[in-house]
Every structure is written in structure tokens, then in C-alpha cells.
Amino acid sequence: MNAITPSKPAPASNTSPPDPEQKREIISYEPATGAVLWRGAVSNIDAAVKTARRAFPAWAAQPLSTRMELVRRFANEVRKEAEKLAETIARETGKPLWEANAEVEQVINKVESSISAFADRTSQRKLDSAIQGTMAVRHKPHGVMAVLGPYNFPAHLPNSHIVPALIAGNTVVFKPSEKAPATGELLARCFNRAGISAAVVQFVVGGPDEGQQLVAHDGVNGVLFTGSANTGIAINRKLSTRPDKLVTLEMGGNNPIVMWDTPKITDAAALVVQSAFASAGQRCTAARRLIIKESMYDAVITEIKTLADRIIFGAPFDEPAPFMGPMIDNYAADGLTESFLYLLSNGGKAIKHLVRPDDSLPFLSPAIIDMTAMQDRPDVELFGPILQVVKVNDLDEAISEANNTRFGLAASMVGGTPQEYNRFWANVRAGIVNWNRPTIGPSHTAPIGGIGLSGNHRP
Numbered sequence: 001m002n003a004i005t006p007s008k009p010a011p012a013s014n015t016s017p018p019d020p021e022q023k024r025e026i027i028s029y030e031p032a033t034g035a036v037l038w039r040g041a042v043s044n045i046d047a048a049v050k051t052a053r054r055a056f057p058a059w060a061a062q063p064l065s066t067r068m069e070l071v072r073r074f075a076n077e078v079r080k081e082a083e084k085l086a087e088t089i090a091r092e093t094g095k096p097l098w099e100a101n102a103e104v105e106q107v108i109n110k111v112e113s114s115i116s117a118f119a120d121r122t123s124q125r126k127l128d129s130a131i132q133g134t135m136a137v138r139h140k141p142h143g144v145m146a147v148l149g150p151y152n153f154p155a156h157l158p159n160s161h162i163v164p165a166l167i168a169g170n171t172v173v174f175k176p177s178e179k180a181p182a183t184g185e186l187l188a189r190c191f192n193r194a195g196i197s198a199a200v201v202q203f204v205v206g207g208p209d210e211g212q213q214l215v216a217h218d219g220v221n222g223v224l225f226t227g228s229a230n231t232g233i234a235i236n237r238k239l240s241t242r243p244d245k246l247v248t249l250e251m252g253g254n255n256p257i258v259m260w261d262t263p264k265i266t267d268a269a270a271l272v273v274q275s276a277f278a279s280a281g282q283r284c285t286a287a288r289r290l291i292i293k294e295s296m297y298d299a300v301i302t303e304i305k306t307l308a309d310r311i312i313f314g315a316p317f318d319e320p321a322p323f324m325g326p327m328i329d330n331y332a333a334d335g336l337t338e339s340f341l342y343l344l345s346n347g348g349k350a351i352k353h354l355v356r357p358d359d360s361l362p363f364l365s366p367a368i369i370d371m372t373a374m375q376d377r378p379d380v381e382l383f384g385p386i387l388q389v390v391k392v393n394d395l396d397e398a399i400s401e402a403n404n405t406r407f408g409l410a411a412s413m414v415g416g417t418p419q420e421y422n423r424f425w426a427n428v429r430a431g432i433v434n435w436n437r438p439t440i441g442p443s444h445t446a447p448i449g450g451i452g453l454s455g456n457h458r459p
């Protein structure tokens, strides 16, 4: 779903050695250099789930105030480890250090917002009962939650599942992405140091196979997943005969940003560049498609290209600090390069070419391609710095083009009148809808979730 051309087997550098005699290992590499960052044997998933089950009754029996106090202590542990955690995120994902620091802040802030969200959503209510007395609506935890994380925000996103699950009284088996286990391990240690035992939040090592085992395990009561639509669909399919399991799917997008009338050309262009190229396009909410009113095209595209030409991409600790880093691995960079060539050879007109300065490393430049002439544009999430442009004539056409996708995560409109924005808001199909804001950077105090292939209505 994140490349147009058929997928190839992953290069050796991304897989553990297939030695049947030895316990399989997961190896994490630094994308910017190819150096090994971390390695560890895959975990015994069955044993981990059984441990979490045994720990559940005692954790659930803790007073809510104790669980809240413990997650606040966790936030303090993250503060103490902030520098190391940010450095590990930067090394493991390749994102610039300033961005890794921002991710650590998000981890810390999520604790207080989860505490208030819990109070908002689960407050006890006393109601009149039919036979004159009163009754109460109260909430109980589910049991053991499996948390499956993606690689792009390897601390913040799993954490956003773990903290609310713990506050509610569930125990957690946390499997980070096989591309970011070092970050996952550090995060889990912060929970444990805060006094939340390694049985209550367990860190397990593994790839898709271990993910599948975890999802299917009888001892797991819920699956809290953030990742690609392909994986989300596989999880949904696997659990089609298990209506008892809670399933939260937060998946990708093919997000539109619609450009309408505005005199502020530079500001508008900056919103587009931020939306498309922050994190090198490796954000679920990144703008993949710029849908632009014909009369705005020349001025805005010239400005976007000027800004994109100035973007510095480089390694996480470079000076001056880069705006964006590399793709997560060579496999991802290969897929995006092939996808860009596919678009080019099927009617796309390059406004700014995708450049890979060194074939042995996954750095890619920002790229912009006009796709107006292509009839059946592929509806896939190109998870990298490629912005597709489509020219339209009126707002109905713009909205219909924005909705021309099976995904529905984020959508933004830049410019236009309040009435035009209201029409956009009412008719665009997306979970997050913004005006004169980038598609990225949703507020973490609001629920975030998508529709269509982007999520299953459980933000």
C-alpha cells in the first residue's frame, strides 16, 4: 500500500539472519549511516501474554489515583531520560534531533492529556432506574492489551496507546516496530523505573510474525495498533471471528490539501511544504496531494518549489540542523523511487525531481509532480517526500478530488472564504479537517482518527 510498483523482498540489512538453529534476532540499523544500533533475540510471546494475564488482577485492583500517580512518575522518568531517548529516536529513525526532542515532549504531554481524557470519557454517572432506585454506569478494564507500534514515531505513538490503557487498569504487552526496538526498550524501561512493573508493561521483541502471534493469542483482550493499512486489514481479518477483542486501528492516509483563493502566497506555500515534507513525508497525516485552483497554480507552485529547493535534508546530528532526514531504510527509498518513476512514465510532469544523492543510503530529496493529466491516479500512501499536484476549476471539483481516495485521515484547506471552508468541512471525508493549517500536527488533546482505510472509528 505504500509503493505503487510490486514489492521486492527486503534487503539483507533489514532482516534477521534466517538460521533455524539459532533464536531469531531483530537488528536495528541507523538509517543515516547503516550502522547497527541495537540487536536482540525475539521474545516468547506466549510467555509474555501469560505474565501480563497474571499481573492483571492486582493492577486493575489498584485505586485509580495510584495508577494516575504512577503514570505521572513515568512522565518524570521520561524527563530524566529525555536526552538519551531523543538521541536514540534520532539515530533509530534518522529524524533530526530537534524533531526527536519534540517527540519526547509529546510523550510527556500525553500523560496529562490521557488523565483528563479518562475523566471526560469514563466519569461515573448515577441514573434513575426503572424500579425507583438509582443505578450507576461504571467502567472496568478489559484485561491484557497488545500494543503494536509503527517506526515513524516509535515512542510517542505506542505511548499514546499504553498510557490510557494503564490508567484504565489494563496490563500491556508492547511490541515496538522491528525497525525501532531500541526506542521501545528505553520507553518500557521508563515505565518500569516509575514503579510500573515489567509484568504490567512488557516490552517484547519481534517483527510481523510475533505481531500476528500477539494479535491471535487467546490471552489478549484488545489490540491497539498504529501502522499501515495493509497490516491493519490483516489484523481485522485475523480477528473477524473474535468479536470479543477490542481492536483499535490507526492507519495511513492519502491526504489532500486544497489550495483556494488567498493573497498570502508565501504563507500558503509554507503550509503546503510543511504538510508534505516534515519528517521527510513519513507522517500519517502528511499531505500527499495538493489540489489547487487553476488561477492560483502558477504563483503558488513557483513559491512551493522555491521553498522546497531550500530544504536541507541530512543526518540527524548534522550542523546546520536539517529540516528532514532519510527514509527508514533502503527498501523504503527504493520503493519511493520506483513509485516516482511510475508516476512520471504514466502522465506525471515533474515539477521537482526526486533525487537520491547516494544509492547506498536512504536519503531522498523533496519531490513534486503534477498528476493532472493522469486519469486513474493510484490511490496509495506514498510514505515519503513526494507531493502530487492536481489542478481543478471549482470547489465542487476540488472536494470531489479530495474525496477521490479510500483513505480518510487528514484534509486541509488553505485560503477561501468561511462559507467555502464550511462547504469543504461538511463534504470532505476525513477524520481531521483543518483550515489554514497544515495537515500534520494534530492536537493531542483532541481525539485523532480517520475513516475509510485510515481507521476504525476508535480514536
Ligand code: NAD
Residues within 6 Å of the ligand: 002, 148, 149, 150, 151, 152, 153, 157, 175, 176, 177, 178, 206, 207, 208, 209, 210, 211, 212, 215, 226, 227, 228, 229, 230, 231, 232, 234, 235, 250, 251, 252, 253, 283, 284, 285, 381, 383, 409, 454
Ligand atoms: P507497519 O504496519 O509495517 O507495522 C506496524 C506494526 O505492526 C509493527 O510493530 C509490525 O511489526 C506489526 N505488524 C506487521 N505485520 C503484522 C501482522 N500481520 N500482524 C500483526 N502485527 C503486524 O507500519 P510501519 O511501516 O511501521 O508504519 C508506517 C505506517 O503507519 C504508515 O502507513 C503510516 O501512515 C501509519 N501511521 C499511522 C498513524 C495514525 O495515527 N493513523 C500514525 C503513524 C503512522
